[in-house]
Amino acid sequence: MRRSIRFKLASLLAALIAFTIFITWFINHTFLADYYLNFKVARIAEVFYKVQHIYEESQEELFLSEEDTLKMERLSSSFNVNIYVLMPFAGRSLSSYPKPQDFGEREELQIQLLIRNYMSGDMSQGDKTVIGENENFVIYRLYDDHLDANYIDLVGILEGSKVVFLRSNFESIQESVALSNQFLGYIGLIAVVIGIIAMLMISRKFTKPILEMAHIAKRMSELDFDAKYHVRENDEIGVLGTSLNTLSDKLQETILELKRANNELQIDIQKKTEIDEMRKEFLSNVSHELKTPISLIQGYAEGLVENVNEDEENRNFYCEVIIDEANKMNQMVKKLLTLNELEFGSNQVNFERFDIVQLINSVLWSTEILFKQKQVTLHFDEKEPIYVWADEYLIEQVVTNYINNALNHVDGKKIIEIKLIPRDNVLRVAVFNTGNRIPDDELDKIWVKFYKVDKARTRKYGGSGIGLSIVKAIMNSHNKECGVVNHSKGVEFWFELDMT
Known part of the structure; x- marks a missing residue:
């Protein structure tokens, strides 16, 4: 079982799930709180620049127009940030946004007190920490022990000595991170168990055709090419099955060709043997055919040399026999040359x-x-x-x-x-x-x-x-x-x- 692909796939999936959950837990535990804080700081700084842009484009000296006021309200709602803009007027601070009639007196006094504390550098009021600043604004993290609440506050200066105060709720995320990681651990354990069970069941779908192809390959090794894999889907397994079928057909065709080549080789060997026999027979036939005329020529030539018959008529007869037999040999040689040219294709x-x-x-x-x-x-x-x-x-x-x-x-x-x-x-x-x-x-x-x-x-x-x-x-x-x-x-x- 431990050597099977199913067990390996299930083990690999379980390890992958466990590793993924561990990495997620580690990232949550280590970086989520800081990421959340940086996200809130970036968002409140973005609101400041948008407020700055609205006031730079505004044509009003004291209060914003109805259109700009609507933009400020949408901005406050979209970013979930409370926006306050104060300006000096007649020796005192006056609210430019919201307008005085939309601003409660008690709330206005609290905002002015917070701004004075921030701008005076008095850090004794509550738990304050500077978490970001530049030439236009300073961002603080504040814990209000009276309300048991956390805030991200921004205090900045606009053109015309206007003071911008932005506040966004910042709930502590540490407890949420701990709870999330605990929940993630439970879910991870359940996911690993379910993943192993699911993979053991699902992997059977993949291992079954592989085992089937292994059986077909074994039959192919025994030169049984009738077994074919039934391709069910056009995935990688299907492609492998098609390739196996093609390989089976190619092997069968190659083996048949080898058998045909072997038969042809046997025939060629047999033909070579026959040709050798024909060559021997040919030499024997030629020798036999030439033996008689050569013997006649030799006999009559010796008769002429030894003057067996001295009369002119007999000598002429001997010469005619020699010439006739020589002509026969010449004709036979010519015919053999012609036949050789025809048989070996040299005669066009x-x-x-x-x-x-x-x-x-x-x-x-x-x-x-x-x-x-x-x-x-x-x-x-x-x-x-x-x-x-x-x-x-x-x-x-x-x-x-x-x-x-x-x-x-x-x-x-x-x-x-x-x-x-x-x-x-x-x-x-x-x-x-x-x-x-x-x-x-x-x-x-x-x-x-x-x-x-x-x-x-x-x-x-x-x-x-x-x-x-x-x-x-x-x-x-x-x-x-x-x-x-x-x-x-x-x-x-x-x-x-x-x-x-």
């Missing part, structure tokens, strides 16, 4: 508008001799231009690879058909050849570098297994699709481009 894609029909006709014209040699029937009837957006040079490589691939695998009726199929704003270019179908389980593998469905046949026409990988890389660089479809009498390869 330059989009332009061009006629795909004209491009296909250009490739067909360059391969026309191959169609005739293999006695292949071509079906391509498009005559009207169709414009697309793409890199013309790269798309020409795609079309060339598809047509060469069809020529290398065409069989049966030996028909190659090129179709242009528009779909909304996309054009599909399809190259079909009759012949053997690709096994379904190998359809996705043919895009992989060095993969060959029929290795013997591929070797026969000099294929390297890189052409379709280049096609895939080119279409990826265009963010477009390409694919292959088996038909009953052959195989169809396709790719898509945006039409203009």
